[in-house]
Amino acid sequence: MDEIVRKDALQILGRVIDILKVKEEKDATELKDLSNHTIHNASVFQDETSVSIVVLVYALSKIIERKQNELDYTYILKFLETARNHLQNNEEYNFSVIIKKLFSEISNIDDKLKLYIQEVINQAQIKKGSQLYKHGLSYAKAAEILGISQWELMGYIGKTKLNEDIPNIVDVRTRLKFARGLFS
């Protein structure tokens, strides 16, 4: 694992653990802000650790936003601390296993929560995929990194303003004229 990635991931995990030590109303907002700062490594290094940290922090923020009262923070903290230990010891595989286990354990709290959490994780992947696109990666590349389909990603990005500021290299009139020529 790249040392920049490992150090950043450790720092972010440490911050998440700090936020979750005391249950407060602002937890969801703080985690969401943190998730916006974690995406740059995922864009550049595109490694599993950076990507899972990004999805984890954003998904946790959404779960806490809606289901804070039902969540046992000590339970989550136990997993996060184990994950941090694995990262400290450069055990990338064990880290990814424990993150997957964390989501699966939260989902098992009750059946209703299970569906909600699956949806939250999927939405987190799409949202973060759109950020990779914003950073300059292609649709297909961003979808591949987040493990989602391009169908999902395009539908989401199309409804944002991300395609509004694209530099206009070829004027739309010229492109349309060329297209007409092809089909005449």
Place this chain on the structure above:
Amino acid sequence: MKTIVFDTGPIISLTMNNLLWVLEPLKQIGNANFCITNPVKKELVDIPLNKTKRFKFEALQVLHYIENKTLEIVDNDKIKKQTSKLLGIANNCFKAFGHNISIMHEAEMSAIALCIQKKADALVLDERTARLLIENPKKLLNILKHTLHTGVKENKGNMKEFKKIAKDIRIIRSVELAAVAYENGFLDKYLTNTIPYSKKILLESVLWGVKLNGCAVSKREIEQIMRIEK
């Protein structure tokens, strides 16, 4: 006979708007072969059919147009080799934290490789990154610099080489396909006397439809097309 190559994006935008059928009359009036590569087919059909529960029906719709030969799959060793070469160049154009940024995917590069091999008349591409890499890679560098908030170094040699290889590729998007379909009356069955300005509404609806499903076209460009079509 013309050759027009499709990337994944335009097929998705058209399918999501129930407009995939316009490919058949467009192909006819354009006297063209519509081609896709295997990696594009994988994104369009194989992944939704095998890996997710979402978009299975859409994948089946695309498969129908592959099976009836409206979309022809072209695959050979030369394309694979060229795809790999293009990927190597494109994904080594920009560097941050001393690390090359992989910006492109095999599917997009295979579509470009196919264009080059077939000397295609056009590439239908809804995607921003590949379009900028072909038409003006410096603008892509600006996006990376601006959004990554870190120093991004360019490999000028690779940028120049990519531009040189792709210099003859002409790009259109699904939004232009929709406009041409409208101009040729293929969408007239949706016109109605029960609402005023139904022609204008029809055009606006299809242009916005493809935009909202991922075609990289701005609101300003759509307004411009509306004015052109008046």
